[in-house]
Amino acid sequence: MTVGARSANSLVRSAAPSSPALAAFLSLVLVQGFHEVEHLVQVTQRFALGIPDGNGVLGSFADIEPLHFAYNTIYLALLVTVYVRLGLHRPGPNAYGRLITGLLTFALAFQMWHELEHVFKVVQYVALGVNGTGGIFGRGPGALVPIVPIPLLHLGYNTVAYLPALAAFVLFRERTRQR
Numbered sequence: 737m738t739v740g741a742r743s744a745n746s747l748v749r750s751a752a753p754s755s756p757a758l759a760a761f762l763s764l765v766l767v768q769g770f771h772e773v774e775h776l777v778q779v780t781q782r783f784a785l786g787i788p789d790g791n792g793v794l795g796s797f798a799d800i801e802p803l804h805f806a807y808n809t810i811y812l813a814l815l816v817t818v819y820v821r822l823g824l825h826r827p828g829p830n831a832y833g834r835l836i837t838g839l840l841t842f843a844l845a846f847q848m849w850h851e852l853e854h855v856f857k858v859v860q861y862v863a864l865g866v867n868g869t870g871g872i873f874g875r876g877p878g879a880l881v882p883i884v885p886i887p888l889l890h891l892g893y894n895t896v897a898y899l900p901a902l903a904a905f906v907l908f909r910e911r912t913r914q915r
Contacts, residue, residue, distance in 0.1 A: 757821035758912070764814035765905045768898045771807060775891040782887050801861035801869065804890075805854040812851050815844045815901065822908075832908060839904035847897040856880070 774792040781790025791799040823830055824837050853871045860869035860878035870879025874886035884892075 755821075757818060758908075760814060760817045760821055761905050761908060764811070764818055765902055767814060768811050768894070768901065771811065772894050772898050775887070775894050779887050779891050800867055801854075801857050805858045808847070808851055808854050811897070812844075812847045815840070815847055818901075819844055832911060836904045836907050836911075839900040839907075843897055843901040843904070846893075846900075850893045850897055853893065 774794060778790055778792040778795060781787040781792070790796075819825055819840055822832055822836075822840075824832070824840060830837060853873075857869045857871040857874075860871065861867060864878050866877045868876050868886060870876030870882050870886065871889075872880045873883045874889045875882040875884065876886050883889075
């Protein structure tokens with residue numbers, strides 16, 4: 737094996753998850769990272785490029801309310817999995833520190849709110865037979881308090897739920913590398 741091949745192999749091994757918690761955490765970052773990009777593309781299409789029905793890359797093929805609900809449920813499940821795998825649900829101090837615990841707790845709590853928003857949207861979707869319902873705060877059919885355009889609202893929701901989890905992942909990787 738050449739020196740270059742050995743370096744490439746060690747790079748792959750160092751990037752590979754070394755524990756179930758890390759594997760779940762990496763999945764969380766990748767899944768929600770892609771979702772974040774989808775929302776950025778959607779907002780760019782609608783507000784910068786003037787495409788009124790711009791729905792992102794994958795959203796152009798399948799943009800239905802139950803799919804959004806499923807995606808957000810997967811992210812919530814990954815957050816719960818990471819939280820439990822790291823033992824953050826147990827009382828007392830943990831090995832990862834207050835900052836990681838606080839970031840993941842905030843991300844989990846906020847994603848629960850985001851999930852509730854999608855529950856409202858699915859109920860509205862079924863009741864009204866319309867895609868792109870308003871949910872609680874989005875400007876759209878059936879909205880309870882129509883304040884914000886739906887694409888901007890959900891970009892905001894996804895960003896607020898993702899950035900703390902991403903920061904926790906970076907801190908987690910640094911702490912686990914130092915051990």
